[in-house]
Amino acid sequence: MKIQCPKCKQTVPPDQVNMTTDLAFCPQCNDGFKISEVIDQEPVSADVLRDPPKGTWFRKEMDRVVVGASTRSPIAFFLIPFMCVWSGGSLGGIYGSQIARGKFDLTMSLFGIPFLLGTLVLGSIALMSAFGKVEVSIGRESFLFIGVGPLGWKRPFDWMAVKSIREDSIRMQRSNGSSYAIVMEGPQRLRITGLTETRRIFVMNALKYLRDQTPAR
Numbered sequence: 001m002k003i004q005c006p007k008c009k010q011t012v013p014p015d016q017v018n019m020t021t022d023l024a025f026c027p028q029c030n031d032g033f034k035i036s037e038v039i040d041q042e043p044v045s046a047d048v049l050r051d052p053p054k055g056t057w058f059r060k061e062m063d064r065v066v067v068g069a070s071t072r073s074p075i076a077f078f079l080i081p082f083m084c085v086w087s088g089g090s091l092g093g094i095y096g097s098q099i100a101r102g103k104f105d106l107t108m109s110l111f112g113i114p115f116l117l118g119t120l121v122l123g124s125i126a127l128m129s130a131f132g133k134v135e136v137s138i139g140r141e142s143f144l145f146i147g148v149g150p151l152g153w154k155r156p157f158d159w160m161a162v163k164s165i166r167e168d169s170i171r172m173q174r175s176n177g178s179s180y181a182i183v184m185e186g187p188q189r190l191r192i193t194g195l196t197e198t199r200r201i202f203v204m205n206a207l208k209y210l211r212d213q214t215p216a217r
């Protein structure tokens with residue numbers, strides 16, 4: 001990746017770039033700068049909003065704009081049946097049998113807790129892959145929403161204070177693969193994960209475009 005000095009616009013030599021600390025040093029200007037603040041300065045054309053790809057949307061409302069994407073994925077065809085069998089089998093066996101017998105069994109119930117937690121985690125992933133969406137809502141109050149229909153997780157953030165919007169790779173701990181996230185860096189760091197490449201690129205470019213349009217930054 002080429003990193004340009006924000007002052008003289010020269011490409012900074014690779015050995016003067018430290019991605020880990022987010023710092024680069026320009027020998028020409030004899031000055032340092034934060035990489036995250038220059039990496040995404042390329043302007044994005046308004047065309048980006050004209051034709052959102054399938055599974056993404058851009059909406060203007062009275063007092064806000066909304067950029068969103070579906071987290072639907074074919075993996076749902078596997079996850080949903082798997083979850084029904086796995087959760088149904090384990091929870092049915094552990095708790096269903098107690099209910100059927102009308103007798104509470106403490107040991108069995110404690111044994112079942114990991115299966116309950118697993119069902120919650122797996123269940124939310126399965127639901128997101130079948131019906132989920134991610135939306136960034138920008139207005140007087142801005143927030144990131146991740147969820148299914150009206151249910152989900154809503155995190156307010158300060159759009160005016162977003163310094164950079166970029167793509168970041170996340171290493172998967174268990175497998176060797178990596179996946180990508182959109183990172184909005186400001187006083188808080190917001191991450192948007194779980195989108196296909198096409199959707200992720202649309203959402204990222206739309207956000208960059210909107211940021212460029214936001215006056216008085």
Ligand SMILES: [Zn+2]
Binds near residue numbers: 006008028
């Ligand atoms: Zn320079």
